[in-house]
Amino acid sequence: MPKHVRLxxxxxxxxxxxxxxxxxxxxxxxxxxxxxxxxxxKQGLSLAQEAAQLxxxxxxxxxxxxARLASQLAPGNDKVWLLLGGLQLQTKEFDNAIASLxxxxxxxxxxxxxxFALGSANFQQKNYxxxxxxxxxxxxxxxxxxxxxxxxxxAYYLLGKLPDAIAQYDKAVSQDKKFWPALNNxxxxxxxxxxxxxxxxxxxxxxxxxxxxxEPLLAxxxxxxxxxxxxxxxxxxxxALRIDSRYANLNFLKENLWGDRLLSDTxxxxxxxxxxxxxxxxxxxxxxxxxxxxPTQ
Numbered sequence: 001m002p003k004h005v006r007l008x009x010x011x012x013x014x015x016x017x018x019x020x021x022x023x024x025x026x027x028x029x030x031x032x033x034x035x036x037x038x039x040x041x042k043q044g045l046s047l048a049q050e051a052a053q054l055x056x057x058x059x060x061x062x063x064x065x066x067a068r069l070a071s072q073l074a075p076g077n078d079k080v081w082l083l084l085g086g087l088q089l090q091t092k093e094f095d096n097a098i099a100s101l102x103x104x105x106x107x108x109x110x111x112x113x114x115x116f117a118l119g120s121a122n123f124q125q126k127n128y129x130x131x132x133x134x135x136x137x138x139x140x141x142x143x144x145x146x147x148x149x150x151x152x153x154x155a156y157y158l159l160g161k162l163p164d165a166i167a168q169y170d171k172a173v174s175q176d177k178k179f180w181p182a183l184n185n186x187x188x189x190x191x192x193x194x195x196x197x198x199x200x201x202x203x204x205x206x207x208x209x210x211x212x213x214x215e216p217l218l219a220x221x222x223x224x225x226x227x228x229x230x231x232x233x234x235x236x237x238x239x240a241l242r243i244d245s246r247y248a249n250l251n252f253l254k255e256n257l258w259g260d261r262l263l264s265d266t267x268x269x270x271x272x273x274x275x276x277x278x279x280x281x282x283x284x285x286x287x288x289x290x291x292x293x294x295p296t297q
Contacts, residue, residue: 045070064087067080077107150169188257212243
C-alpha cells in the first residue's frame with residue numbers, strides 16, 4: 001500500500017461521534033447568548049462528524065468546507081482543528097494545515113494524534129528530521145501506537161538511519177501482529193542490503209496477513225523471479241497487478257520507499273511479456289464502460 005501518512009485516524013473520526021455536549025456558559029452571561037453559543041457549538045460538532053464521515057470515503061472536497069465551518073462554530077475543540085488540519089494535509093495546504101494543528105495543540109497539548117499529524121506535515125515536505133521530533137514527541141504520549149512507530153520508522157528510513165528504522169518497524173509489529181506495512185518495509189531494507197532470503201521471509205509474512213496487499217505481493221514476486229523461481233514469481237506478479245495496477249509504475253514504487261536494487265529488478269520484471277499482458281489487461285478492464293443499469297420501475 002502507499003506509505004502510511006497519518007492524516008485522520010479511524011479512532012479520531014469515531015471519537016467525534018462521542019464528543020461530550022458543549023458545557024453551558026457561565027451564569028453571568030445572558031440566557032439567550034448561552035443558548036446560542038451552545039447551539040452553535042452543537043452545529044459545529046455535527047458538521048465535524050459529517051466531514052469525518054466524508055473523509056473516510058475520500059470525499060475530501062466535500063469534507064473540507066464542513067470542517068472549516070466546524071472550526072468556526074466550535075473553536076475550542078481540539079478534535080475539530082485536528083480534523084481540519086488532516087484534511088488540509090490531504091489537499092497539500094501545508095501552511096494552513098500546520099496552523100490548524102498548532103491551534104489544536106494549543107487547546108490540548110496532551111493529544112498525541114496532533115503531534116503525529118504535525119509529523120506528517122513535515123514528512124510530506126521532506127523535512128524528515130523535524131518529523132522525527134514530532135513522532136518522538138507523539139510517542140511520549142502514545143508509546144504503544146503502531147502507526148506512530150511506523151511513521152517514525154519511515155522518517156528514519158529516509159534519513160538513512162536504517163537500524164533505527166528497523167527497530168521502530170519491529171516495535172510496530174510487536175504492538176500489532178497484523179501490521180503488515182512494517183514487515184513490508186523491513187523487507188525493503190533487507191533487499192537493498194542484499195539479504196534476499198530475509199526480505200522474502202518478511203514479504204511472505206506480510207502477504208499471509210493480508211492476501212490483498214499488493215505491495216509485498218509484487219515485491220515477493222520480483223524477488224522470487226530474480227532468484228530463479230520464475231513461474232511462481234510471474235504468477236504472484238500477475239496477482240499483485242490485478243489487485244492494484246499502480247504498482248506497475250516505478251515512480252509510484254519509489255514514492256513507496258522502494259530502493260534502487262529492488263527498482264532495478266522490478267523494471268526488468270515489469271518488462272516481461274507476460275507481465276506486460278497482465279498490465280494491459282488490467283488497464284483495459286479499468287477503462288471499459290460500466291453497463292447502464294435499467295431504471296427502477
